[in-house]
Amino acid sequence: MLTGGGDMMRNRELKAVIFDMDGVLIDSEPIHFLVEQKLFRQFGLRITEEEQHAYVGVPMKEMWKLIRTRHSLTLSEEQLLAGHKEQLIAEFSTAEPFEAMEGLRELLSEIKNRGLKTAVASSSPRQLIETVLARLRLTPMFDVIVSGEEVKQGKPSPDIFIEAASLLQATAGECIVIEDSCNGVRAAKSAGMECIGFYNPNSGNQDLSGADRVIRHFSEITGGELQ
Numbered sequence: 001m002l003t004g005g006g007d008m009m010r011n012r013e014l015k016a017v018i019f020d021m022d023g024v025l026i027d028s029e030p031i032h033f034l035v036e037q038k039l040f041r042q043f044g045l046r047i048t049e050e051e052q053h054a055y056v057g058v059p060m061k062e063m064w065k066l067i068r069t070r071h072s073l074t075l076s077e078e079q080l081l082a083g084h085k086e087q088l089i090a091e092f093s094t095a096e097p098f099e100a101m102e103g104l105r106e107l108l109s110e111i112k113n114r115g116l117k118t119a120v121a122s123s124s125p126r127q128l129i130e131t132v133l134a135r136l137r138l139t140p141m142f143d144v145i146v147s148g149e150e151v152k153q154g155k156p157s158p159d160i161f162i163e164a165a166s167l168l169q170a171t172a173g174e175c176i177v178i179e180d181s182c183n184g185v186r187a188a189k190s191a192g193m194e195c196i197g198f199y200n201p202n203s204g205n206q207d208l209s210g211a212d213r214v215i216r217h218f219s220e221i222t223g224g225e226l227q
């Protein structure tokens with residue numbers, strides 16, 4: 001793995017790889033789906049699978065804003081957010097098994113050996129990102145973390161990737177993003193970045209056709225792509 005040229009030789013120098021978290025670092029969209037479904041039941045909301053899958057990659061604040069309008073929900077955004085975050089932290093702190101995506105550790109070592117920088121740019125709250133990285137013992141592997149709470153507009157807007165690149169002191173053209181959701185791919189491409197779509201069947205029905213290419217396993221990332 002990761003030797004040889006690869007199909008996508010870059011004509012600019014690569015400085016950083018930016019990872020989405022849910023569905024990429026860890027197969028966690030099923031945990032999000034279950035927590036959301038519990039909340040939908042609690043609030044008497046009828047939300048189809050199609051609607052729920054369209055929220056993948058969108059920060060919870062923006063998801064609840066849309067749901068409040070679409071389903072005439074009267075609870076305040078603050079009440080909805082506080083309950084949601086609390087349940088997510090509880091679930092993610094205890095979920096078992098809790099494993100990094102297959103091939104991720106090898107890819108991160110290769111990226112580090114090449115002297116590249118790394119970031120996590122996830123729509124999840126910062127506390128959740130830190131919980132996940134700590135449980136996976138991957139915290140030291142990332143130079144920068146940007147959460148959905150720290151940008152004005154969440155995915156599919158490009159803000160989170162622009163902020164990550166700025167913290168990494170890299171230009172958009174010097175970054176590659178790895179994303180499993182349609183909203184995430186749209187955000188990366190709007191930021192002017194190369195984007196590898198990561199097909200994860202557990203992340204719902206996601207259109208990754210906007211990505212530069214789609215992989216199913218990290219071992220498909222070639223040495224040429226990391227130059």
Ligand SMILES: O=P(O)(O)OC[C@H]1O[C@@H](O)[C@H](O)[C@@H](O)[C@@H]1O
Binds near residue numbers: 184
């Ligand atoms: O940007 P990421 O890491 O894919 O995070 C996505 C998740 O972020 C959460 O905040 C949302 O509640 C989830 O519904 C969403 O799927």
